[in-house]
Amino acid sequence: MSDPRALQARLAGAMPPAWRAAFSAVPRHLFIPETIWLRTNGKPVPLRRSDAPDAWLAACYSDEPIAVQLDDGTGTGRGYVSSSASMPSVVAFMLDASDIEPGTRVLEIGAGTGFNAALIAFRAGAENVTTVEIDTDLALRARAALANAGWPVEVVSGDGTKGHLPNAPYDRVLSTAAVHRVPYAWVEQTAPGGKVITPWGTAFHSGALLRLRVSGDGTASGRFAGDTGFMWVRDQRTPHGAVEDRVRPEHDYTETVTSLHPHEPVGDFSASFAIGVRVHGMQSTLVHDDDDRAGQRYTVFLMDPESGSWASWRIQAESQDYGVKQHGPRNLFDELAAAYEWWKDAGEPDHTRFGLTVTPDGQAVWLDDPACPVAKRHPADSRPRPVASAARCSRPPAS
Numbered sequence: 001m002s003d004p005r006a007l008q009a010r011l012a013g014a015m016p017p018a019w020r021a022a023f024s025a026v027p028r029h030l031f032i033p034e035t036i037w038l039r040t041n042g043k044p045v046p047l048r049r050s051d052a053p054d055a056w057l058a059a060c061y062s063d064e065p066i067a068v069q070l071d072d073g074t075g076t077g078r079g080y081v082s083s084s085a086s087m088p089s090v091v092a093f094m095l096d097a098s099d100i101e102p103g104t105r106v107l108e109i110g111a112g113t114g115f116n117a118a119l120i121a122f123r124a125g126a127e128n129v130t131t132v133e134i135d136t137d138l139a140l141r142a143r144a145a146l147a148n149a150g151w152p153v154e155v156v157s158g159d160g161t162k163g164h165l166p167n168a169p170y171d172r173v174l175s176t177a178a179v180h181r182v183p184y185a186w187v188e189q190t191a192p193g194g195k196v197i198t199p200w201g202t203a204f205h206s207g208a209l210l211r212l213r214v215s216g217d218g219t220a221s222g223r224f225a226g227d228t229g230f231m232w233v234r235d236q237r238t239p240h241g242a243v244e245d246r247v248r249p250e251h252d253y254t255e256t257v258t259s260l261h262p263h264e265p266v267g268d269f270s271a272s273f274a275i276g277v278r279v280h281g282m283q284s285t286l287v288h289d290d291d292d293r294a295g296q297r298y299t300v301f302l303m304d305p306e307s308g309s310w311a312s313w314r315i316q317a318e319s320q321d322y323g324v325k326q327h328g329p330r331n332l333f334d335e336l337a338a339a340y341e342w343w344k345d346a347g348e349p350d351h352t353r354f355g356l357t358v359t360p361d362g363q364a365v366w367l368d369d370p371a372c373p374v375a376k377r378h379p380a381d382s383r384p385r386p387v388a389s390a391a392r393c394s395r396p397p398a399s
């Protein structure tokens with residue numbers, strides 16, 4: 001078997017300087033279970049340490065996420081990754097964004113393997129770290145791995161969207177599972193001046209890292225930073241459903257033609273981030289024609305499982321008029337096109353110009369200034385609603 005220390009040193013050397021010592025001190029392979037799943041042709045394929053020890057070890061020290069559980073451990077065979085050891089460079093980016101020092105009191109949401117909690121414990125001290133994991137088996141495993149590796153962090157088995165009141169207040173709440181709605185418990189359990197750091201996204205866009213500063217008045221506010229695609233916390237997963245179940249031959253539809261190509265509204269990170277913020281509950285899936293070798297003939301499906309609405313947007317390289325069909329009470333393509341126009345009129349803002357404010361009444365996404373909301377959401381409501389901004393807000397700021 002290869003030498004884990006050499007592999008660990010190489011991975012640690014590729015991490016941001018502030019977290020290299022932690023990556024050098026915490027061996028990742030001590031947290032990775034016997035069976036992992038690696039993605040091959042889009043499908044998770046199992047890899048057992050006992051069958052292929054070198055490949056397993058190489059995976060532990062690659063800068064890749066490692067799936068450690070499928071389908072919530074139910075064995076249903078769907079192949080949905082329900083827990084993973086996150087990609088090391090993404091973990092390091094989140095830690096770097098979290099300003100953790102010796103003595104910082106940290107609540108992590110999503111213990112998973114326990115590796116991230118060990119990195120935090122290396123910096124903050126194990127006695128200052130609590131991590132919550134919703135899956136009982138994973139929580140047990142993470143607790144044992146942390147204790148065996150020498151970082152006896154408190155691992156709580158439970159729903160992390162409720163925080164963990166007995167050890168509050170925290171200086172940092174750091175979620176390693178993404179949310180559409182920031183749980184208010186995270187704000188309530190963070191000391192004034194502390195931070196909530198979480199991946200945040202929408203049904204349309206996997207999202208970005210959100211850094212909120214908690215104030216003494218019970219609110220928290222902050223901007224979005226870099227690209228971080230994480231799995232969702234369990235009760236905020238986007239509903240699963242195959243296109244053929246949602247787009248049925250018996251459905252009626254309207255037909256129009258557009259010159260808008262999906263390249264920008266769907267392919268541009270900041271445009272699609274903004275569209276996800278403005279258009280509630282809309283998912284998208286791209287389906288290539290069976291014989292489309294050059295990637296030039298495909299259909300983008302837009303779907304809203306709640307209302308049953310869908311739109312299809314047909315792309316063929318030989319034409320610059322793209323056919324659009326829309327079914328159901330919502331005209332999803334029209335909503336997408338309007339949100340895209342709104343983003344262009346606002347000066348094509350980068351996603352880092354957006355921010356979010358959480359209050360006991362819900363959350364609001366804003367552009368440049370918390371006084372300029374672009375979508376509001378009530379805590380019990382899954383739908384963000386576009387709001388008209390004050391006139392001064394809709395103008396792109398002077399550079």
Ligand SMILES: C[S@@+](CC[C@H](N)C(=O)[O-])C[C@H]1O[C@@H](n2cnc3c(N)ncnc32)[C@H](O)[C@@H]1O
Nearest residue numbers: 083110111112113115116134159160176233234
């Ligand atoms: C990307 S993994 C976390 C990786 C982990 N921090 C590590 O170092 O291995 C996300 C984890 O969040 C857990 N999770 C999902 N919803 C949760 C919830 N509501 N409360 C606590 N944990 C949750 C999942 O079971 C999964 O283990």
